[in-house]
Structure formats: C-alpha cells, structure tokens
Amino acid sequence: xxxxxxxxxxxxxxxxxxxxxxxxxxxxxxxxxxxxxxxxxxxxxxxxxxxxxxxxxxxxxxxxxxxxxxxxxxxxxxxxxxxxxxxxxxxxxxxxxxxxxxxxxxxxxxxxxxxxxxxxxxxxxxxxxxxxxxxxxxxxxxxxxxxxxxxxxxxxxxxxxxxxxxxxxxxxxxxxxxxxxxxxxxxxxxxxxxxxxxxxxxxxxxxxxxxxxxxxxxxxxxxxxxxxxxxxxxxxxxxxxxxxxxxxxxxxxxxxxxxxxxxxxxxxxxxxxxxxxxxxxxxx
Amino acid sequence: xxxxxxxxxxxxxxxxxxxxxxxxxxxxxxxxxxxxxxxxxxxxxxxxxxxxxxxxxxxxxxxxxxxxxxxxxxxxxxxxxxxxxxxxxxxxxxxxxxxxxxxxxxxxxxxxx
Numbered sequence: 093x094x095x096x097x098x099x100x101x102x103x104x105x106x107x108x109x110x111x112x113x114x115x116x117x118x119x120x121x122x123x124x125x126x127x128x129x130x131x132x133x134x135x136x137x138x139x140x141x142x143x144x145x146x147x148x149x150x151x152x153x154x155x156x157x158x159x160x161x162x163x164x165x166x167x168x169x170x171x172x173x174x175x176x177x178x179x180x181x182x183x184x185x186x187x188x189x190x191x192x193x194x195x196x197x198x199x200x201x202x203x204x205x206x207x208x209x210x211x212x213x214x215x216x217x218x219x220x221x222x223x224x225x226x227x228x229x230x231x232x233x234x235x236x237x238x239x240x241x242x243x244x245x246x247x248x249x250x251x252x253x254x255x256x257x258x259x260x261x262x263x264x265x266x267x268x269x270x271x272x273x274x275x276x277x278x279x280x281x282x283x284x285x286x287x288x289x290x291x292x293x294x295x296x297x298x299x300x301x302x303x304x305x306x307x308x309x310x311x312x313x314x315x316x317x318x319x320x321x322x323x324x325x326x327x328x329x330x331x332x333x334x335x336x337x338x339x340x341x342x343x344x345x346x347x348x349x350x351x352x353x354x355x356x357x358x359x360x361x362x363x364x365x366x367x368x369x370x371x372x373x374x375x376x
Numbered sequence: 377x378x379x380x381x382x383x384x385x386x387x388x389x390x391x392x393x394x395x396x397x398x399x400x401x402x403x404x405x406x407x408x409x410x411x412x413x414x415x416x417x418x419x420x421x422x423x424x425x426x427x428x429x430x431x432x433x434x435x436x437x438x439x440x441x442x443x444x445x446x447x448x449x450x451x452x453x454x455x456x457x458x459x460x461x462x463x464x465x466x467x468x469x470x471x472x473x474x475x476x477x478x479x480x481x482x483x484x485x486x487x488x489x
Contacts, residue, residue: 157403160486162393166385166407167481249378280378283414308461309414341462344472 108241173252177287193294195276198320201353207235215268221250249280278307296321297330304339323352383423391432399488402436412445412478445478
C-alpha cells in the first residue's frame with residue numbers, strides 16, 4: 093500500500109445517507125466487478141463509447157506468442173462515466189461543482205454558509221467525500237441541504253463511479269446546484285473527472301502563496317480559486333497578489349475570489365458567481 | 377499517490393483484453409506515461425508490480441515508455457519540449473503555451489501466448 097498518503101486498494105467505498113439509520117442504508121462496494129454485475133448493469137451498455145482503436149493482432153514468432161496493439165487510455169472508463177454524469181446534469185439543468193483543496197482549507201464551512209444564504213431560493217445538494225466518518229454530511233444536513241457521504245476508505249480521491257452512486261440516492265431535482273466536496277488532497281483528485289460543470293479549488297491564507305506552483309495540476313484543471321480565511325490575513329505572511337500571479341502562470345483563465353466564510357467578507361462575490369453559473373446552465 | 381487506483385485499472389484493462397482472445401497468459405505489457413500526465417512513473421510501476429502478483433499480470437514484464445512533454449506557443453506557434461506546466465516559449469518568451477504532447481497515459485500493447 094502507498095505509504096505516502098495511505099491509499100489502499102481502490103474500489104472499496106461506502107455511500108451513507110445520514111437521514112437514514114446505518115443498519116440498512118450502507119452500500120458496501122468491495123469490488124468494481126460486483127458493482128457492475130449487481131448494481132449498475134447499464135454501465136456495461138455504454139461500452140461502445142470507449143474511445144480506443146480496435147485491437148490488432150499479429151504473430152511475432154511460431155510459439156503462438158502474439159503482440160496485441162491496444163492504445164487504451166487508462167482513464168477512459170472513468171472519463172466515460174464522467175461523461176454520463178455530465179449528460180445527466182445537463183439534462184436536468186443541474187449546476188455541478190467539484191470543490192477541491194488540501195485538508196483544512198474550509199470547504200465545509202464555505203458550504204454551510206452558502207447553504208444558509210441560498211437555500212430559500214435554490215435547491216442545494218452536497219456529496220461529501222472523506223476517508224472516514226459522516227461528520228461533514230451531518231454538518232451539511234444541519235445547515236439545510238440534502239447530503240450524501242461517500243467514505244473512500246483508504247482511497248485518496250472521489251471518482252465518477254462513486255459520484256454516480258451518490259447521485260442515484262440523492263434524486264437531484266431540476267434547476268438545482270450540486271456541490272461535490274472532494275477528499276482533502278491537492279494531488280490525486282486532479283486526474284479524475286467527476287462530470288462536474290466547474291472545478292473550484294480552495295486555498296486558505298494560512299497556506300503558502302507558492303501552493304499553486306507546488307500542485308500545478310490541480311490549479312491548471314480548475315475554473316475558480318477561492319482564497320479563504322481572509323480574516324486571518326493580518327497575522328500571516330500570505331501575499332494574495334503573489335498567489336494569483338503564481339496560479340495564473342499555470343492557468344491564465346482561472347478566476348479568483350478572496351473571502352472569509354467565518355466573517356462573511358467576500359461571500360457575496362461567491363454567491364454572485366454561483367448565480368451566474370446556475371443561470372448559464374439553465375439557459376443552455 | 378493515485379497510482380494504486382491507476383494500477384488496478386491497468387489490470388482490469390489487461391484482463392478484459394486477454395479474456396477477449398482467450399490468452400493463456402500475458403508475458404509483457406507496454407504502458408506509455410507522458411511527462412505531463414500527472415502520473416509519477418516510478419510510483420506507478422511499483423504499484424502495478426505490487427498489485428500484479430495476484431492478477432492476470434502475474435507473469436508479465438512491465439515496460440513503462442516515457443513520452444516527453446510538448447508545448448505550442450499561443451503567440452508564435454513555436455513547438456518546444458515542455459518540462460513543466462509553467463514553461464514559457466523559448467523563442468519569444470511568451471506565455472501561455474498549449475500542451476501538445478506528454479499527457480498520454482495508456483496501455484499500448486500486450487504480448488500474450
């Protein structure tokens with residue numbers, strides 16, 4: 093097993109609905125093949141979407157040793173499932189956002205404050221990704237949104253399959269917003285498309301302004317960067333302009349909003365951005 | 377870090393393809409890892425070797441082929457070798473550049489019997 097971040101054997105995750113008792117609501121998926129066979133047969137129906145060349149067989153010697161040319165993108169299964177998720181969201185005109193960050197940047201607090209401010213005018217849902225516990229999903233439900241907790245076990249990121257399972261349980265209404273709070277990790281989630289409309293990377297001022305340079309893949313694949321905990325700015329050496337310059341050198345089209353979920357400073361800009369994105373999804 | 381998940385996916389792909397043609401065993405697998413793919417080749421190879429022991433790749437030699445990163449300058453269209461995502465154009469020093477190669481991460485081929 094990976095001793096860098098504690099990744100375990102993938103394919104073992106649990107989906108929890110905090111509004112139901114633990115006894116009968118857990119789905120335990122221990123093997124991706126079992127999931128395909130028993131839970132989601134329709135995934136196999138989409139195998140025609142695989143975007144790789146047909147196999148080409150040719151003999152290289154007389155001992156029946158053969159070379160098979162494949163050219164199969166290793167992420168194609170996840171990418172195809174993400175496409176199906178995206179198509180589902182488009183069909184229902186749901187704005188889906190994937191929130192990524194290192195642990196402790198304040199993603200859950202941002203979501204709590206967002207739910208309290210917006211729940212009367214918009215139906216909001218949250219998929220919570222953590223290695224263990226249902227703590228975050230409970231916080232979200234308390235704030236007033238429907239939540240599903242995915243425990244990745246020893247896994248270090250969410251993937252499109254986990255999101256598909258969670259969305260099935262949430263029964264997301266049309267014209268709503270679905271937030272996916274990914275596992276706190278700036279490395280692994282960057283590679284996995286979940287089918288979101290936009291990716292939002294959160295950093296807090298207690299982190300270094302060189303973070304975008306250290307974790308370029310995440311900043312390159314994001315659309316918006318929230319710089320959180322601005323209320324702590326007087327006590328830390330964080331330089332906002334330097335951070336923006338660093339992140340823009342990797343991704344020139346990245347947008348930025350500086351805010352404090354705790355004091356509410358800058359949150360109006362975030363709400364406006366959300367309204368704009370939701371309107372765009374509905375008008376398409 | 378996500379290399380274990382990716383290694384599992386490679387084993388699944390190899391198993392599917394070997395099943396399709398009823399291969400007795402897989403002797404070799406060639407995998408391309410681009411320098412800008414976000415995959416760390418050594419960690420990925422270690423993960424795949426670790427997980428291969430109980431899999432269809434049990435006897436397979438794992439060959440990792442690196443492909444270098446390439447960028448195309450958005451200002452002057454010059455194509456150059458790109459080692460990281462922040463690279464500026466070596467010809468006109470402009471930024472940004474479009475990644476034109478090095479994101480590949482795929483199973484190229486199997487040798488089976």
